[in-house]
Amino acid sequence: MNFVSAIFRTALKLVLIAAAAVFALSLIVVALLSVVWVLLKALLTGRKPAFVTTFQRFNQARQQFKRGDWATRSGRGFVRPASDDVVDVQAHEVQAQKARGALPLDH
Template sequence: MNWIARIIMGLLGLGFLAALLFGLLCYIVFATLRWLLTGRKPQVVMVWQQFSTMRQNFRQGGFRAGTGQGFEPSSGQGAPFARDDQVVDVEVREVIEDAPRLPSNRRP
């Protein structure tokens, strides 16, 4: 009886693996057709290209540890921002105490 259970479990495992591979094949066909029709690369390809670029920049010294700057793409490789660009986090504005407020949603 033990060998029958092993055979059944093996067949269930093979069926699960076949279903997984079939689903992956369907996704690859769908993503490729969508890529050809719309011109947008699949997300998997985009992530892989970004990972490869980061790995190359890390080898070239683009990642500076300990400076708080994190990853900086090297120039000439499609860097989205110049190194001297500044990001404004917060803009200061005066808060007037007597300004009209929205009515509260509390019920009496």
């Protein structure tokens, strides 16, 4: 009885190892096919893949934060306003009737 159970356990282990190997190889094949598809699409359209541009933007932002350029950049992002650009205003409540009449509905 022990001999039969040992053979059964060994066969079951081999089947499970084979199933795991087939699963792992299928995942690798799908990953490789996906990479090939993305690269072919990039070659045909002439546009970089999205993950490439995302990592390039991340690296650019990382370099700007490392150098300390984030506060003085012009264009997008964080720009420190000049002292003469700051305007103090007096806050007041806007009534709903006046607010509806102030802006035309058809822009």
